[in-house]
Each structure stands twice: as C-alpha cells, then as structure tokens.
Amino acid sequence: ELKVEQNPLFLSMQEGKNYTIYCNYSTTSDRLYWYRQDPGKSLESLFVLLSNGAVKQEGRLMASLDTKARLSTLHITAAVHDLSATYFCAVDPAGDDKIIFGKGTRLHILP
Amino acid sequence: EPEVTQTPSHQVTQMGQEVILRCVPISNHLYFYWYRQILGQKVEFLVSFYNNEISEKSEIFDDQFSVERPDGSNFTLKIRSTKLEDSAMYFCASRGMNTEAFFGQGTRLTVV
Numbered sequence: 001e002l003k004v005e006q007n008p009l010f011l012s013m014q015e016g017k018n019y020t021i022y023c024n025y026s027t028t029s030d031r032l033y034w035y036r037q038d039p040g041k042s043l044e045s046l047f048v049l050l051s052n053g054a055v056k057q058e059g060r061l062m063a064s065l066d067t068k069a070r071l072s073t074l075h076i077t078a079a080v081h082d083l084s085a086t087y088f089c090a091v092d093p094a095g096d097d098k099i100i101f102g103k104g105t106r107l108h109i110l111p
Numbered sequence: 112e113p114e115v116t117q118t119p120s121h122q123v124t125q126m127g128q129e130v131i132l133r134c135v136p137i138s139n140h141l142y143f144y145w146y147r148q149i150l151g152q153k154v155e156f157l158v159s160f161y162n163n164e165i166s167e168k169s170e171i172f173d174d175q176f177s178v179e180r181p182d183g184s185n186f187t188l189k190i191r192s193t194k195l196e197d198s199a200m201y202f203c204a205s206r207g208m209n210t211e212a213f214f215g216q217g218t219r220l221t222v223v
Contacts, residue, residue: 031211042216043154043202088154092212097167098144099204099212101154 002027004091006102014110016078021105023072023089031092032072033099034063036085043088046074079109113137117203117215124193124222132188132218136205143186144204144212145178147171154202160186193222 003026013019023032031050035043047056049065049072056063060083062075072089090101116135124130136143145157158168160178177189186205190197200219206212 030209033211035214040150040219042200043214045214048211090154097142097159097161098156100156101146103153 004102033090115215134203140205
C-alpha cells in the first residue's frame with residue numbers, strides 16, 4: 001500500500017528564514033499535489049507536479065518533484081507570518097484510483 | 112474555472128440521525144471521491160466511485176456509509192446513524208480521465 005511521509009510534521013520558524021518541507025512516497029506516481037490548509041478551512045491547491053524534475057513557484061513557495069527518488073519538496077523562501085498554515089502533500093499513484101495524503105506539516109512562523 | 116461544489120458547508124446533527132452530504136462534481140468528470148478529515152488530523156480516503164459503482168473503499172467506510180449518484184450530476188454521501196466520532200470535515204473530489212483531481216470546499220459535520 002502506498003505510504004506518504006512528510007517531514008517535519010511541525011515547524012516553527014522565524015520570519016525571513018528559508019526552510020524546506022519534504023514529502024517521500026513509496027510507489028510510482030502520476031501526480032503529486034501540495035495543498036495549504038488554514039485552521040478549520042478547506043484545502044487550497046498550491047501546486048500539481050506531473051513529471052520528474054518539475055519545479056513550480058508561486059510567490060515565496062517553490063515545489064519540486066524527483067520521481068526517481070520518490071521525493072517532493074516544498075521550499076519556503078524568506079518566510080512571512082501569513083504563510084503559517086498546515087501544508088499537505090498528496091500522491092496520485094500510477095494505475096491506482098485514490099489520492100493518498102501525507103499527515104501534513106504544521107508551519108508556524110513567528111513574527 | 113470549474114469547481115466542485117459541496118452543500119451544506121456546515122451541518123449539525125444529533126447522534127443516531129441520518130445525514131446526507133451533497134456534492135456536485137465538475138461536469139464531464141468520471142471519477143468521484145469522498146475524504147474525511149477529523150479536526151487537526153490527516154485527510155483520509157473513504158471511497159472512490161466510477162461508472163456508477165464503488166471502485167474502492169477504505170476500512171473507515173463501513174456499513175453505516177453509502178454513496179450514490181442519483182441523477183447524473185449530484186454525488187452524495189449518506190451516514191445512516193451518526194456517531195460522535197463521525198464529526199469531521201468531509202471533502203468531495205472529482206476528476207476526469209488522466210486529469211488532476213479537484214476538491215470541494217468541504218462540509219463540516221458536527222454530531223452532538
């Protein structure tokens with residue numbers, strides 16, 4: 001069964017710093033998603049990564065995918081308080097039907 | 112941009128009551144899903160639906176749960192006799208053949 005592991009699960013960091021969230025998965029994947037979720041809110045789609053070497057950037061967030069290593073990263077550049085949220089990666093396995101989510105990384109950015 | 116629509120956004124129900132959560136997937140999508148997220152926890156797969164039948168379900172999706180696509184546009188999740196532990200956010204998702212999945216805004220179910 002597909003396993004999706006995110007780390008760290010909790011991250012507290014200062015504004016202005018850079019950091020990376022990692023998402024490892026255990027089988028081949030058609031797509032990898034990154035979502036943001038604010039407390040009590042819905043899932044906000046950030047990125048969909050389709051192919052090996054894919055890199056997408058939006059503002060201070062950049063996501064990449066290495067299908068050979070079965071690894072995706074979400075990099076935060078010069079963090080600001082507004083980026084405080086929980087970030088989920090989710091994997092769409094090749095040939096399978098369902099998307100599997102990681103446990104999420106709760107990001108807390110201190111002003 | 113097309114979107115998946117869920118209603119209601121919040122439902123409060125008494126324990127033991129039946130609830131139906133509704134979803135309107137993106138038209139021309141073929142695959143439909145329900146997920147559950149207990150407050151503060153991960154998003155868990157419940158069930159997938161394709162070609163008018165369940166294609167896969169998780170161990171969470173027991174006999175208390177059922178899904179239906181009654182009229183070709185709506186996709187519903189029914190919980191027959193709600194328990195306190197069914198309190199969660201429920202997300203519907205849909206996708207086409209070889210396309211990305213789109214999630215709805217969720218229904219927050221509170222069982223009291």
